[in-house]
Amino acid sequence: MPHTYDYPRAALTVDCVVFGLDEDDLKVLLIQRGQEPFAGRWALPGGFVHVDETIDQAARRELQEETGLSKVYLEQLYTVGDLGRDPRERVVTVAYYALVRLGDHRVQAATDARNAAWFAVDDPPRLAFDHDAILALALTRLQGKVRYQPLGFELLPPKFSLTRLQRMYEIILERPLDKRNFRKKVLSLGILEELDEVEQDVAHRAARLYRFDERSYRQLVKDGFNFEL
Amino acid sequence: MPHTYDYPRAALTVDCVVFGLDEDDLKVLLIQRGQEPFAGRWALPGGFVHVDETIDQAARRELQEETGLSKVYLEQLYTVGDLGRDPRERVVTVAYYALVRLGDHRVQAATDARNAAWFAVDDPPRLAFDHDAILALALTRLQGKVRYQPLGFELLPPKFSLTRLQRMYEIILERPLDKRNFRKKVLSLGILEELDEVEQDVAHRAARLYRFDERSYRQLVKDGFNFEL
Structure with missing residues (x-):
């Protein structure tokens, strides 16, 4: 398809911050990158938005492809478009976040992710791209929500003390x-x-x-x- | 620059919902489009993100180019990427919003906008693209903020009853x-x-x-x- 706006354009990606909770920690779901840049480094699940899917669809698709997680309620977090955040070229990413019950979701790596696993939020590995900053932003949003919204429905088991x-x-x-x-x-x-x-x-x-x-x-x-x- | 990710890609735009307040109404700043699509129709100020500027920079630049407004604190609102929202091609837009003192800002149309003017939020003209929905989203965000943040610093004159x-x-x-x-x-x-x-x-x-x-x-x-x- 020819581009109406015929200038160099940014690539568009989505990234997903998925929080889970166990007895001791708030966890975040990460994937290990299988390819350059940052091959072998852990990162938020995500990837390029196809031209024929909505950004919400892209987020759900990437999360499922890379981690096996489906039926997760992803909420849009923020769109990050700093220059130079991706060494390949100009990439703008729409970040999403979600809360899930850890026990409900069996995680499995797929497609271009080598591996997928849960990490404690307060001690994550060094992440690819600017994913540390996106994770921090999601955590701040979650902590902010505590102030004016009830929380726990998506994180706790159905019955709890x-x-x-x-x-x-x-x-x-x-x-x-x-x-x-x-x-x-x-x-x-x-x-x-x-x-x-x-x-x-x-x-x-x-x-x-x-x-x-x-x-x-x-x-x-x-x-x-x-x-x- | 060659694209690393060599597939058709969405164009990226920014749109700005700028609210002002006078004695009687909450107003929104609109521009009249000078070119197709929707030539002559009113719309939110905005436009394409250049590959060498951040999305925040693009929002500030477009707002200034199309309305003359500068030094406005734009906050990111939401990124909208529905298919078919632009008749030309796939366009994803990052929406911003801002509150300004009406008296502080003289509005003037520029570049590809025919005209720029303030409209009462509760009686706007029919807008181009999905800008009605984006305006509604910004209004909901503003009304939601009233609940847990003080408001008025950006909207009222320095001294008020x-x-x-x-x-x-x-x-x-x-x-x-x-x-x-x-x-x-x-x-x-x-x-x-x-x-x-x-x-x-x-x-x-x-x-x-x-x-x-x-x-x-x-x-x-x-x-x-x-x-x-």
């Missing part, structure tokens, strides 16, 4: 929270449903389990609130 | 607010400085003037809050 929920906030915010204060605030949001079940197979006294009430949770995402922790 | 400030919120939120409640909340934010001056040349009883304390205002932008109105 309040200790687990608090631990999630502590991991994301990177600081300890006061237990009594946390419980009071989180219960007052009206998005938690107390279950008639307790934890199984734990060494300590089994704690009560909760789950999110999806309807009030979604409503609160929409309405926002102020969650001073 | 509380009535003027309330009117700004009412215009943006598109609903009336309770005067007593509004004053109590806005004063409690600690970002307003009461001046030893009153309004000049007004028909009604002259009201006390205020200005923003820039330092605490900026701090609150950074920290966020919950402004239930």
